[in-house]
Every structure is written in C-alpha cells, then in structure tokens.
Amino acid sequence: MSPPEQTHRRDFLKLSALAGLGLAASAEAKPDPAQLKHRAAADMGTPRPRPAGHKPVWDLQTEPQEKIRVGIIGLNRGRAHVASCVATPFVEVVALCDLLDERAQAQAEVVRKKTGRTPAIYSGDENAWEQLVARDDLDVVYVATPWEWHKPMAIRAMELGKHAFLEVNCGLTVDECWDIVDASEKYQRHCPILENCCYGEEELFVLNLQRQGFFGDLKHGECAYIHDQRGKPGASFLDAARDWRRRYSTLLQGNLYPTHGLGTIAQYMGVGRGDAFKFAVSVSSPEFGLTQLRARLKPERDRSRDEKFVNGDMSTTIVKTELGRTIVVQHDNTSPRPYSRINLLSGSLATFAGYPNRLAIDADNASPLLDPKEKRNSHSWSYEGEKLKKFMEANRHPLLTKLLADAKKVGGHGGMDHVMNYRFLDCVRQGITPDMTVYDAASWSALLDLSDRSVRDGSIPVAYPDFTRGGWKTLKPLPIVS
Amino acid sequence: MNLPANPNRRDFLKLGALASLGLGLSAAPSAEAKPDPRDLKLLSANDISATRPRPAGNKPVWDLTTKPTEKVRCGFIGLNRGRGHVNSAANIPFAEVVAVCDIVEQRAKGAAENVKKKTGKEPAMYFGDENAWEKLVARDDIDVVYVATPWEWHVPMALKAMEQGKHVFIEVSAAVTVDECWQLVDMSEKTQRHCAIIENCCYGEEELFVLNLARQGFFGDLKHAECAYIHNLAGGVLWALGSEGDWRRDYHRFMDGNLYPTHGLGPVAQYLDIGRGDAFKFVVSVSSPEFNLTQFRDKHQPNKGKHKDEKFVCGDMNTSIIKTQLGRTIMIQHDVVSPRPYSRINALCGTQATFFGYPARLAVDADNKHPILDPKAKHNSHEWTFEKEKLAKFMKENQHPLIKKIGELGKKIGGHGGMDFVMNYRMLDCLRQGITPDMTVYDAADWSAILELSARSVKDGSMPIQCPDFTRGGWKTIKPLGIVS
Numbered sequence: 030m031s032p033p034e035q036t037h038r039r040d041f042l043k044l045s046a047l048a049g050l051g052l053a054a055s056a057e058a059k060p061d062p063a064q065l066k067h068r069a070a071a072d073m074g075t076p077r078p079r080p081a082g083h084k085p086v087w088d089l090q091t092e093p094q095e096k097i098r099v100g101i102i103g104l105n106r107g108r109a110h111v112a113s114c115v116a117t118p119f120v121e122v123v124a125l126c127d128l129l130d131e132r133a134q135a136q137a138e139v140v141r142k143k144t145g146r147t148p149a150i151y152s153g154d155e156n157a158w159e160q161l162v163a164r165d166d167l168d169v170v171y172v173a174t175p176w177e178w179h180k181p182m183a184i185r186a187m188e189l190g191k192h193a194f195l196e197v198n199c200g201l202t203v204d205e206c207w208d209i210v211d212a213s214e215k216y217q218r219h220c221p222i223l224e225n226c227c228y229g230e231e232e233l234f235v236l237n238l239q240r241q242g243f244f245g246d247l248k249h250g251e252c253a254y255i256h257d258q259r260g261k262p263g264a265s266f267l268d269a270a271r272d273w274r275r276r277y278s279t280l281l282q283g284n285l286y287p288t289h290g291l292g293t294i295a296q297y298m299g300v301g302r303g304d305a306f307k308f309a310v311s312v313s314s315p316e317f318g319l320t321q322l323r324a325r326l327k328p329e330r331d332r333s334r335d336e337k338f339v340n341g342d343m344s345t346t347i348v349k350t351e352l353g354r355t356i357v358v359q360h361d362n363t364s365p366r367p368y369s370r371i372n373l374l375s376g377s378l379a380t381f382a383g384y385p386n387r388l389a390i391d392a393d394n395a396s397p398l399l400d401p402k403e404k405r406n407s408h409s410w411s412y413e414g415e416k417l418k419k420f421m422e423a424n425r426h427p428l429l430t431k432l433l434a435d436a437k438k439v440g441g442h443g444g445m446d447h448v449m450n451y452r453f454l455d456c457v458r459q460g461i462t463p464d465m466t467v468y469d470a471a472s473w474s475a476l477l478d479l480s481d482r483s484v485r486d487g488s489i490p491v492a493y494p495d496f497t498r499g500g501w502k503t504l505k506p507l508p509i510v511s
Numbered sequence: 512m513n514l515p516a517n518p519n520r521r522d523f524l525k526l527g528a529l530a531s532l533g534l535g536l537s538a539a540p541s542a543e544a545k546p547d548p549r550d551l552k553l554l555s556a557n558d559i560s561a562t563r564p565r566p567a568g569n570k571p572v573w574d575l576t577t578k579p580t581e582k583v584r585c586g587f588i589g590l591n592r593g594r595g596h597v598n599s600a601a602n603i604p605f606a607e608v609v610a611v612c613d614i615v616e617q618r619a620k621g622a623a624e625n626v627k628k629k630t631g632k633e634p635a636m637y638f639g640d641e642n643a644w645e646k647l648v649a650r651d652d653i654d655v656v657y658v659a660t661p662w663e664w665h666v667p668m669a670l671k672a673m674e675q676g677k678h679v680f681i682e683v684s685a686a687v688t689v690d691e692c693w694q695l696v697d698m699s700e701k702t703q704r705h706c707a708i709i710e711n712c713c714y715g716e717e718e719l720f721v722l723n724l725a726r727q728g729f730f731g732d733l734k735h736a737e738c739a740y741i742h743n744l745a746g747g748v749l750w751a752l753g754s755e756g757d758w759r760r761d762y763h764r765f766m767d768g769n770l771y772p773t774h775g776l777g778p779v780a781q782y783l784d785i786g787r788g789d790a791f792k793f794v795v796s797v798s799s800p801e802f803n804l805t806q807f808r809d810k811h812q813p814n815k816g817k818h819k820d821e822k823f824v825c826g827d828m829n830t831s832i833i834k835t836q837l838g839r840t841i842m843i844q845h846d847v848v849s850p851r852p853y854s855r856i857n858a859l860c861g862t863q864a865t866f867f868g869y870p871a872r873l874a875v876d877a878d879n880k881h882p883i884l885d886p887k888a889k890h891n892s893h894e895w896t897f898e899k900e901k902l903a904k905f906m907k908e909n910q911h912p913l914i915k916k917i918g919e920l921g922k923k924i925g926g927h928g929g930m931d932f933v934m935n936y937r938m939l940d941c942l943r944q945g946i947t948p949d950m951t952v953y954d955a956a957d958w959s960a961i962l963e964l965s966a967r968s969v970k971d972g973s974m975p976i977q978c979p980d981f982t983r984g985g986w987k988t989i990k991p992l993g994i995v996s
Contacts, residue, residue, distance in 0.1 A: 246806075248799040248849070249828040257892055261877075310795045310973050314734040315838040317862045321732075325878060343735040343860060345832050345842050349973065353800040357830055357842070364734070365876035365892030366865035375828060377802040380851035391850035392746065393810060407743055407850030488795050488834065490973040 056156045057185065060177040062280055065202050070482050074308075074492025077207045083214035086467060087497065087504055091219075093460040098166055100124040102158045102182060103173035104132045105270075106196055109441035110171050110223075111136050113450035115143040116439045120454050126151040126161045162186045169194055169457060171223070175273040180205045187218040194453060196223050197288040199470040202478045203494055206471035210496050213467035221453060221463040222470035224292035225442055226370060228449040230433075232293040233426035235374055235381050239297045240509045243396045244376025247298055251373035252290025253359035255366060259322045266363070267323060267333050275333065278319055278340040283311055283480030284360040285340060288473040290370045291348075292465070294356050297374050299506040301468050304352045306493040311480035313341025318363020346480045348493075351501075358476060380407070388412040388420070398424060427511035428452060452510070464507055471496040542642045543671065546663040548758075549765055552690045559689050559967055560977035569700035572952060573786075573982065573989050577678075577705075579945040586610040586653040588644045588668055590618040591754055592682055593659035595926035596709070597622045599935035601629040602924050606939050612637035612647045615753070648672040655680055655942060657709070661758035666691040669706055673698045678705040680938060683773040685955035687762075688963045689979060692956035696981050699952040707938060707948040708955035710777035711927055712855060714934040716918065718778040719911035721859055721866050725782045726994045729881050730861025733783055737842045737858035738775025745803045745848035750813035760804070760818075763825040767798050768966030769845040770825060773958040775855045776843055777950070781992060782859050786953045789837045790986040791978035796965035798826025803848035831965045833978070836986075843961065865892070873897040873905070883909055912996035913937060937995065949995055956981040 068075075097120045101107045104127040114120045122140045127133040130152040141147045149164075151157040158178075162170055162185050170186040172179055173196040180200055183193040199222050200206035213220040226232060238244065259266050266275055277285050298304050319338040327333065342363050348356040359371070372383030378394040381387070390399065390411040405411045412420050425433075432451055436444030456463040475494060483491045495501065585600050587593045590613040600606040608626045611634050613619045619638040627633040635650075637643040648656055648671050656672040658665055659682040666686050669679040685708045686692045699706040712718060724730065749760045762770050783789055804823045812819070827848050833841040844856070857868030863879040866872070875884065875896040890896040897905045910918070917936050921929030941948040960978065968976045982989065 246800070246802045248802060248826075249830075249846075308973065310797065310832075310975075312795065312832040312834050312840050314840045314860075315732075317732050317734060321862055341734075341838075341840075343840060345735075345840055347795070347797040347830050347832065347973070349797050353798075353826070355797050355799045355826075355828060355830055361735075361860075364860055364865060365863065365879075366860065366874045367892065367894050375799075375846075375849055375851065377806055377827075378850060380849060382851075389851045393807075394850070407852065409852050488793065488832070488975045490795070 056159060057181045059155055060181060062177045062201065062276060066204055067478060067482065068203055070486050070489060070491050073203055073479060073482055074494050076495055076498055077211070079214065079498055080211060083211065084217065085500055086213050086217060086219065087462065087500055089217060089219060089462055091457065091460045094168065094458055095119065096121055097454050097457050098123045098168045099171065099454075100126070100161045100164065100167045100169070101171040101173065102126045102161060103196070104136045105173070107171055107173035108136060109446040110173060110450055111139055112439055112441060113447045114454070115140055116435065116447065117451055117454055119458050121146070122148045123167055124149040124151065124161050124164060126158045128152065128155060128157070158182055159185065162189050162191060167191050169454070172196060176201055176277070177273070180208060183209055183220055184212040187212045187216040187220060190216070190218065192219040192457060194221055194223050195470055197474070198286065198477055199474040203475050206475045206496060207494070210467050210471050219457070219463055220467040220470055221465040222288060222292070222473060223449065224288050224465060224473065225445045225449045226289045227292045227296055227465065228428070228445045228452065229293070229443070230429060230445070231372060231383055231386055231421070233429055234421045234424060235372070236293070236296055237424060237426040237509060238398070239374065240506075241396070241398065243379055243394070243398060244374060245378030245391070245394070247354055247374065247376045249355050249375040250294035250297060251357040251371045252294045253361070253369055253371045254286045254289045255359060255361045255369040257365060257368070258362040259318060262326055265322065265326055266319065267327055269332065272332070275319070275336065278338045279336050280339070281477070281481045282313055282340050282484045283482070284344045284346050284358055284476055286360055286362070287358055287476035287480070290372070291356070291358050291473050291476060292469070293372060294374070295469065295473060296507060298350065298354060300350065301472060301497055301501050302504040302506045303501065304350045304354065305495055305497070305501040306472055307349045307351050308490040308492050309346050309348045309476060309479045309483060310488055310490040311344060311346035311483035312488045313484045314343040316341050318342045322363070344480060344484070346476065346483070348476070386413065386417055388417055427509060431511065464510055468496045468500070542645060543667050545641050546667060548663045548687065548761060551663070551688045553963060554689055554967070556967055556971050556974065556976055559964065560979055562980045562983055563693050565700065565983055566697060569697060570703065571985055572699050572703060572705065573947065573985055575703060575705060575947055577942070577945045580654065580943055581605065582607050583939045583942045584609045584652055584654045585657060585939070586612070586647045586650065586655070586677070587622070587657045587659065588612045588647060589658065589660035589682070590622045591659070593657055594622060595931045596657050596659060596935055597626060599924065599926060599932045600939065601626045602932070603936055603939055605943050607632070608634045609653050610635040610637065610647045610650060612644045614638060614641060614643065644668055645671065648675050648677060653677055655939070658682060662687050662762070663758070666694055669695060670698050673702045673704040673706060676702070676704065678942060680707050680709045681955060683708060683710055684771060684959040684962055685773070686959045689960050692960045692981060696952050696956050705942070705948055706952035706955060707950045708773065708777070708958060709934060709938065710773050710950060710958070711930045711934045712774045713777045713781055713950065714913070714930045714937065715778070715928070716906070716914055716930070717857060717868055717871055719914055720906045720909060721857070722778070722781055723909060723911040723994060725859065727881070727883070729864055729879070729883065730859060731863030731876070731879070733839055733859065733861045735840045735860040736779040736783060737856045738779045739844035739846070739854055739856045740771045740774045741844060741846045741851060741854040743848065743850060743853070745807045749804065749847070750818070752814055760821070763804060763823045764821060765824065766966045767825045767969050768796055768963070769829045769831055769843060769961055771845055771847070772843060772961040772965070775857070776841070776958045776961060777954070778857065779841055779859070780954065780958060783835065783839060783841070784991045785835065786957055786982055786986050787989040787991045788986065789835045789839065790980060790982070791957060792834045792836050793975040793977045794831050794833045794961060794964045794968060795973055795975045796829060796831035796968035797973045798969050799828040801826055803827055829965060829969070831961065831968070833961070870898065871902055873902055912994060916996065949992055953981045953985070
C-alpha cells in the first residue's frame with residue numbers, strides 16, 4: 030500500500046475533523062438482502078423530516094481543484110470506470126479495492142501501464158474497502174459492488190469526507206434511499222448515481238431537443254431494462270459470480286433494475302426539478318425464465334438447487350408525476366428478446382422512440398431546428414434510419430461534440446461510460462454540482478422498493494416519497510451542460 | 512322499401528315464435544329515445560366488479576349452434592363505419608344484403624347503389640330519422656344485423672335486434688359501460704342469438720400469423736402481451752362535422768380512460784385464450800394530461816370556432832395494465848391525439864419467442880425446438896431472428912389457414928387492408944354453417960368493458976379494479992378457440 034501523498038485538498042482539515050470522530054472504527058457487518066426493511070404501502074410516501082443541521086445539496090459547490098483523486102471499490106463493474114479515469118488527464122487513480130486480489134492486481138496493472146503510477150490495492154476480505162475509504166488523499170470513491178453493499182459503502186465514504194459515485198441501483202429500499210440522502214446532506218458530499226444511460230448518444234440528443242422545447246408539452250415516457258441475461262452454459266445467470274444478483278429474484282417481486290430506463294426519462298421531464306414522481310403502480314407477469322433455465326442447464330440443479338424464484342419475468346410499472354405525466358417502466362432480464370430501454374418520449378409536438386430510433390414531428394411543430402420548407406405530418410416517422418442519423422449529428426448534445434472521439438476510444442457501453450465519468454469528474458474539478466445528485470439517486474432507485482410493494486399488495490398505487498422535501502417545486506431544470 | 516323476400520331461413524318459425532311473444536311485434540310504438548352518453552350508468556368500484564347472477568331461464572351461448580343455412584341475410588345500421596361491411600357482404604356469394612339504414616339519406620342510397628351494382632339486387636333502405644333502424648330490425652327476413660353506429664346506440668340497437676330474433680354483429684367498442692356489457696350478455700343468453708363483436712384487427716394478417724404460431728405452441732409459456740390503439744385523429748376525424756367527430760369527440764369530454772380498447776386487446780386476448788382457459792382478473796390504469804385536442808382546436812379553430820367552449824378531460828395517453836387469472840400481464844394503451852404514427856403494438860412474449868409489431872419482428876429463443884423452424888439454423892434472442900424480408904418469408908410459410916383461403920380476395924376487396932373482408936367472410940360463414948363465431952358476446956363484453964374499468968381506475972387514483980366475469984365461471988372449462996379455417 031502506498032502512503033497517502035501530501036494532500037492538496039482544500040477542505041482537508043474539515044474532513045480530518047470528521048474522521049477524528051472515530052466513525053470508521055467499527056467494521057461493517059456483511060449486509061443481508063433478506064433482512065431489508067420494507068415499509069408498509071401507507072408509509073412509503075411519508076417523508077422523513079430533515080434532521081437538524083442538515084442542508085440540501087442540490088446546489089452544493091466545492092472548491093475547484095486541479096486534480097481529482099479517485100478510489101474505486103468493486104472491480105468487476107468498476108473496470109469501466111478505471112478505464113475512464115486513466116484516460117482523463119486531471120484524474121489520478123489513487124486506490125483500488127476488490128474482494129478478489131487478482132481483480133485488484135489486474136486493474137492496478139492497467140493503471141500502471143497507462144499512467145506510470147501504481148495505485149494502492151485493498152483486497153482479500155469483505156472489509157478491505159474500509160481501509161480505502163479511510164484514506165485521507167481521496168476526493169471521490171466509486172462504489173461498484175453488489176447492491177447490498179452500495180448504501181453502507183457510500184455512507185461511510187461520505188462520512189469520511191469523500192464524494193461517493195454510486196453504481197445503479199443506489200438504494201434497495203426507500204429507507205436506504207433516505208439514509209443516503211441524509212448522509213449526503215449531513216456531510217455535504219455529492220452522491221450522484223452513475224447512470225451511464227443518461228449519457229448515451231441518443232439520450233443526450235433527445236435531452237438536447239427537449240431542452241429546446243422541441244417536443245412541446247411533455248405527456249408520456251416509456252423506458253425499460255430489457256436484457257436477456259440468462260446466458261449460456263459456462264456463463265449463465267446460474268453461475269457463482271451471479272449468486273448475489275440471482276438472490277434478489279428469490280426475494281423481491283418488482284422492477285429490480287429501474288434506473289437505466291428511468292434516469293433518462295426523469296431528466297427529459299425535469300423530475301426533481303419542476304416535476305416529481307407522485308405514485309407508482311406495478312404488475313408482474315409469472316416467473317418462468319430462471320426456473321426453466323435451471324431445468325435446462327443444470328438438470329442436477331447444483332448450487333441454485335433450492336432457490337425459488339418469485340420475481341415475475343416481466344415487471345410493468347406506471348409512474349404518475351405531479352404534473353400528471355405518465356411513465357411506463359419495464360424490467361425483464363430472462364425472456365428471449367433483444368435488448369431495449371425503449372426510450373420513448375411523447376410530447377404535444379413530437380414523439381421519439383428508440384429501438385430502433387424514430388422521430389415523429391407534428392405538422393404544427395415550428396421549431397427553428399426544422400427546415401421550414403419541409404412538409405411533414407406525424408402519420409409516419411419523420412426521421413428514421415439515415416435521415417435521423419443526419420439530424421442527430423446536426424443536433425448533437427454539446428457534451429458529445431466535445432467528448433465523442435475520446436469516448437469511442439475509451440469505450441465502455443459504446444462510450445457512454447466515459448462521457449459520464451468525464452462529466453462527473455469534471456464537475457468535481459470545477460467544484461460545480463454534478464448533473465445527477467443524491468435526490469436523483471434516491472428517486473430513481475426507490476422504484477425498486479415501490480414496485481415490489483405495489484405488486485405484493487395486489488397492484489395498488491403506492492405514493493412516491495419526495496426526497497427533495499419540496500425542493501422540486503423551485504429547483505430549476507438541468508440546463509444543457511457542456 | 513322492399514317487401515321482405517321469401518324467407519329461406521330454416522329457423523324462421525322459431526324466430527317468429529319469439530317475435531310473437533310481443534317482443535318485436537311492433538317496434539315503432541316504443542321508439543327508442545336517443546341515448547345520451549352522459550346518462551350512461553357508470554358503476555362504483557364496488558359494483559363494477561360484481562359478477563351478476565344469470566337470470567333464470569337464460570343459457571350460455573359460448574357453444575351456441577344454429578341451423579345451417581344456404582344464404583345469410585344481412586341488415587346494416589350505420590353506413591359510415593358500415594360501408595366496408597356492406598361491401599364485404601356484397602362480395603360474398605352466400606350473403607345477401609337485404610336492408611341498409613343510416614340517418615343520412617345519401618349514405619343509405621350510396622350503399623344500396625353499391626350493392627345493386629355488385630349483386631343486381633337493391634336492398635331496402637331506411638333513413639331520415641333517428642328511429643329508422645327500428646324498422647330494419649323489425650323485418651322478418653334478416654338473419655343478422657350489423658350495428659355500426661355511434662357508440663351510445665350500440666347496445667339499444669343490439670338488444671332490440673336480438674329481441675327480434677336476429678344475430679347481431681356489433682362494431683367496436685361493443686358497449687361503453689360494464690352495465691351495458693351485462694345487458695348484451697344477458698340478452699344473448701336469453702334469446703340464444705349470437706352477439707359477436709366485429710373486431711376486424713383479429714383478422715389482420717400479422718395477428719392471424721401470431722395466433723397460428725401461438726396455437727402451435729411456438730411461444731412456449733405465455734407471460735406478457737402489449738397492445739394499443741395509437742392513431743392520430745386530432746387533426747381530422749375528431750372534428751368531422753356530420754360524422755364521427757360529432758359523437759366521438761364527445762367522449763373525450765366526460766370520460767378519462769381507454770376509450771377504444773378492443774382493436775389492440777382483441778387479438779391479444781385471443782393469443783392468451785381469454786375467456787377460454789384464462790380470464791382478465793384486474794386492471795389498473797393511469798392517464799397522462801390532456802394537450803393535443805385543446806391545442807389543435809385553439810390553433811386551427813376547426814368548423815369556424817364552433818367548439819371553442821369544449822373542455823376535454825380524457826388524458827392524451829392512457830396506459831392500463833391487465834393481470835389475468837393465470838398471472839399474465841397485458842399492457843394496453845390508447846392515444847388518438849398525439850403526433851405519432853399508427854400502432855397497435857401487437858406484442859406477445861413467451862418463454863420461447865417474442866413477437867412485436869410496428870415494425871413486425873420475431874425473436875426466437877436458442878432453445879426453441881419447434882418443428883416449423885429450420886433445425887440447422889442457429890439463432891439467439893439477442894437480436895431479432897426474423898424481421899423485414901426474412902420475416903415476410905417466414906410469415907408466408909406459416910400463414911393462417913383463413914388467410915390462405917381468402918387473404919388474396921380480401922386484399923382485392925379491401926377494407927383496412929383486407930382484414931374487414933376476412934372477418935366478415937369468416938363471421939358470416941360461421942352463421943352459414945351454424946357454428947359458433949370465433950368471437951362471442953363474452954369477448955364483446957370482456958374486451959369492451961376495459962373502457963369503463965380503465966376510466967374507473969383513473970377516477971379512483973389508479974386503483975386496481977377487478978374485472979367482472981361475463982362467462983360466470985365458464986372460462987375455466989371452455990376450450991380454446993381452435994385454428995379456424
């Protein structure tokens with residue numbers, strides 16, 4: 030382990046003071062998802078009062094910095110973030126952590142090769158991460174571990190003065206989401222959700238158009254995480270590496286992975302910034318996928334032999350917003366169908382649908398982005414295929430204009446991981462509020478618990494908690510960032 | 512008016528007997544008052560779900576058979592939507608267009624003229640006032656009455672026609688309210704007449720292809736389906752004076768739900784054997800805000816500003832989810848005002864395959880060993896196994912028998928790409944053979960009821976509303992619809 034370098038962090042003293050309270054002394058017990066505390070339907074929407082002394086973080090600014098020092102926990106999902114960080118000149122990968130030593134070593138090698146510097150390594154036991162977050166030379170800790178670890182790691186990191194960049198889902202229950210919000214507000218650290226899909230090329234294009242009023246009045250959105258993850262012999266959902274994730278299919282009955290779809294739609298609609306989720310109602314199909322996969326691939330039933338899968342294959346949820354808009358959110362990772370996040374936005378003047386990309390434009394749409402001489406109507410898609418591609422290039426989001434070439438080189442889900450990481454780290458460098466805050470992390474992730482609750486209670490509508498505690502009414506929409 | 516032709520209907524005597532009970536002796540004296548959709552009986556969440564007891568003497572009609580007949584004699588009420596049906600019937604050798612009716616004289620004359628051109632025989636015409644149809648249904652030389660009028664007229668007309676011994680083919684939605692759905696079911700069971708919903712979309716080429724595959728077990732265990740009526744009418748039909756605009760837009764002023772569920776739901780219900788082995792259990796529904804009707808009106812002032820005081824309450828996009836007794840889910844949408852292309856979605860998800868429409872695509876599981884697949888072809892479901900040309904070929908190889916038989920003729924005669932003809936041919940052929948039509952009064956009720964059930968859910972803050980069981984338990988034992996031909 031390399032000793033902490035001399036810190037040039039300007040708020041170091043404050044952080045040391047926090048650390049000195051002895052918060053990090055007790056080792057975190059391994060969290061058990063079977064012990065999660067789920068609220069009753071009537072309590073789901075009840076806001077937690079803001080504890081005395083806490084302050085909102087939606088406009089939290091920090092001192093600008095020249096270099097951002099990063100630690101990363103969880104190097105399976107975290108690999109992409111390592112790749113981004115080493116490709117970003119103002120970022121230094123200071124420390125890495127994984128339960129498996131070989132994963133940590135391999136990523137340290139990546140960093141060394143690319144930057145010439147070897148990061149500190151923490152590995153080998155379930156509490157190794159605590160040493161990483163206890164370092165006093167880190168600005169940001171990435172948390173990319175199994176879901177049950179997200180909350181304890183993020184909160185500890187913030188307690189110890191780090192910003193926590195949290196992989197999806199951020200919190201597993203509404204109460205976990207509140208815990209994360211409270212920690213962020215208490216320690217005045219950022220806790221953005223690492224929702225890479227908000228930085229996809231199409232998503233940024235739609236956001237860019239929407240921010241210019243192209244869609245008119247927004248009424249409806251649709252999104253999903255439809256991804257057949259059953260796999261094949263030797264690389265299937267039944268393998269040991271998937272034990273933790275499969276476990277949720279034995280425990281919960283809703284949308285287990287809502288944010289890839291919901292994050293982008295929430296941004297289009299300004300959820301948390303002028304609008305807010307009001308309630309969610311959810312219905313699940315029967316379960317077939319995992320049970321049949323096991324019967325097919327593991328007739329001897331091996332390690333998954335006693336698992337009973339209770340989560341329906343297809344979960345469909347409808348979210349209603351305070352402004353009355355509707356959002357359909359689906360989850361299906363065990364059905365034979367191609368990947369889709371749907372990514373549909375319906376407004377009074379235009380409609381975009383993804384998979385495949387299509388854009389329909391109302392005859393009355395007078396946006397200056399359109400050729401005024403072109404006749405069109407919405408009975409067929411105005412733009413699709415090559416024509417849409419051209420229109421997308423002409424209306425590319427400024428972030429992409431800046432980063433696209435780099436992003437394609439670095440990769441990670443087609444480049445969107447890098448665009449996201451660059452943007453987030455750049456926000457910390459400039460000291461400005463990241464595009465996604467802890468309130469986004471909480472409200473997008475909370476759909477997991479809310480949909481599960483709705484399904485368990487016979488698909489009743491469940492009121493959405495307001496993690497901004499009224500802040501959404503006055504917060505300004507996210508501008509077109511660049 | 513033509514005199515009744517010599518009836519060759521074999522169950523004429525029985526019908527005559529029914530009529531002589533006083534039900535149809537004289538329709539005119541008890542003229543039906545013009546129904547006002549605002550007077551429709553909407554039920555509370557408690558009452559809407561109740562399955563009503565079957566009145567004494569009534570008998571189920573799900574396997575009702577009638578005497579085969581050589582010629583099927585048809586009457587048509589409502590010739591805007593009904594034009595296509597008249598045209599279908601005029602092109603079917605075993606059908607005879609006996610009478611046509613519309614409130615607008617020239618529509619009646621136009622339809623009659625078309626029939627005369629095609630068949631050499633001019634049908635009787637009824638027109639000119641709102642009760643002209645009562646004379647049509649009172650005739651004793653008609654086997655089936657098509658009802659293709661504004662929605663609020665569907666049920667009164669259908670009831671009267673059945674009372675007077677006719678089978679009824681009702682346009683969609685068959686009924687506006689759950690109470691009306693029960694009236695249809697009860698009358699059909701009482702009079703032992705068919706009351707089929709004429710859901711043409713069940714006879715679309717793609718829909719029949721999917722049904723054909725589903726019936727052969729191609730999809731494995733069915734889990735989820737999606738459907739819709741997404742059709743931008745905001746700049747056209749909904750403002751048409753003297754036509755659909757007059758009455759159809761009105762529903763947007765007092766109901767907020769899925770105003771037109773059956774085009775999407777009918778085919779999907781058939782894939783899932785709703786009413787025949789499975790049944791709708793409950794529905795939840797959520798509506799978006801209303802924008803486009805108001806915005807179009809304010810910008811374009813259709814009909815010289817005549818509609819400036821209309822207030823629209825129906826959300827532009829309504830999304831409902833139906834859960835079935837077997838646990839499957841159906842997402843169903845309605846949006847007739849947003850700027851987007853037509854879609855019924857038409858998605859079916861099973862353990863072995865997934866089909867989506869608009870555009871048509873089929874994904875096949877790597878493990879799908881169905882005999883209609885080439886066993887040497889490798890496929891996985893991470894991309895669409897069949898789409899575009901490849902799908903067109905596969906669809907052709909696995910065409911539904913009905914399409915093989917009359918699909919070409921349907922395309923020639925037309926009507927929504929031919930599906931109107933295929934449907935009418937099949938429905939009338941069922942009457943000719945005396946067999947039960949593919950769509951019964953229970954389908955008419957199940958599918959149409961989603962209108963009021965969704966509106967109820969929206970009104971009650973998107974609570975789940977239990978679906979009434981119009982088969983009164985029959986769905987548990989009724990056999991699935993076969994692959995008809």
